[in-house]
Amino acid sequence: MLPLVLVGVVAVRHRTVLAEGVAQLRTAEWPWLLAAAGATCLTWVAAAVTRQGAVVQRLPALRLLATQFAAGAANHLLPTGLGASAVNLRFMAVCGVPLARSSAALALYLLAEGVARVGLLAALLLVFPGALRLGPLLPEGALGPLLAVLGAAALVAAGALVLVRRLRSAVGAFLRTALGEARSVHARPARALALWGGSLAFPVLQAAGLAAVGRALGLPVPATHMAVAYLAATVAVALVPTPGGIGSVEAALVVALVAVGSPVAVATAVVLAYRIVTVWLPLLPGALTLGALVRLKVI
Known part of the structure; x- marks a missing residue:
């Protein structure tokens, strides 16, 4: 609940910007909003294909x-x-899928989705190197503590694997099952295409969908730059365990859109819409x- 409380504090402190963003929603062009809704519906198809x-x-x-x-609704009850x-x-x-194989399939889905998202972001940044100014995305002096926390978490996890034999055995068995399942999936071209294409x-x-909402509200940012902002924001908030990304996604998207050249009020309206x-x-x-x-x- 702590991230939600912090987001609430930030929202109260910047309530004038939020109010201006809500007022901007009245100028939205409905055909573009319908296009965004259509893209949202297609994401469920893509998720089903990947699964x-x-x-x-x-x-x-x-x-x-x-x-x-239905999983989209369940996602708002539990974090991350x-x-x-x-x-x-x-x-x-x-x-009828055994638990070991279904867990391996879930891990493979998450791995493929993460690799695709980060790879797509990296490719767009290579093609459009000036699309995102990273300076505004991180508070001054925040990178060092963030890397230290991530490094400490990795060391704790590695230490637990080394010291706890039962945990080491369970992780080893899961990895063997996951690797076997991944080989079986990639031995079937149709399955591999569905996994990575989805x-x-x-x-x-x-x-x-975000680019369509941006067009609906006249956001003065190219669609490719909006895509970069979206991917960068969602990669960043993957580390913030709020249910459904509520609060953290909104904040990160506003900051990322401002970083690619959007006015704050319009960026806020686009993210709200x-x-x-x-989601809602x-x-x-x-x-x-x-x-x-x-x-x-x-x-």
């Missing part, structure tokens, strides 16, 4: 797609994507779908 690509066993397509829609992971583990268990399509569609389209509008139907899938024992 299928991560497991050898064929999953029922319509139930898999409905599960991805744990809600969606739990829903998909339950779904694969109902489909992993690339997912962040592209999310960035396209984008999160309404991608699908939340209730997603929760109802989640409840229906539980009652029908799909998950």
Whole structure:
């Protein structure tokens, strides 16, 4: 809850900017907002394709797609994507996938999605090196402590693996299962294409949704620069464990859009509209779908 409290404090301190951003929403062009909604719907298809690509066993397509829609609502109950992971583990268990293999498939999905997102960001930065000014994204003197915390966490994890035998055995068994599952998936071209194609399509569609909202509100930033801002912000907030990224995503997106040349008020309006389209509008139907899938024992 601490990140949400901090975001609330920042929102109160900058309530004038927020109010100006909300006022900007009245100028939005609806056709572009509908395009953003369409891109959001396609992200669930991309997620379903990637989930299928991560497991050898064929999953029922319509139930898999409905599960991805419901997983979005579950994601807002637990931090850092744990809600969606739990829903998909339950779904694969109902489909008869053993826990070891479903866990390996989940790890492969997360790895592919992370590699695709970071790789896409790196490629865009190579093509558009001036698109993002990193200075405004990090407070002065914050990089050193951040790297120290990450290094300390890595050392603690490595020490735990070395000292705790049972943990070492469990991690070793999981890695063997995960590597075997990854080899099986990549031995099937259709599965490998679904895994990596869906992993690339997912962040592209999310960035396209943000670019469409930016056009709706007249954001004076090229679409490619908005895509860079989106990818940089989402990579950064992956380390902040708020449920569904609420608060942290909004803050990071505003900062990233300002870093690529947007006025603060327009950037705030774009982020508010984008999160309404991608998070708050699908939340209730997603929760109802989640409840229906539980009652029908799909998950």
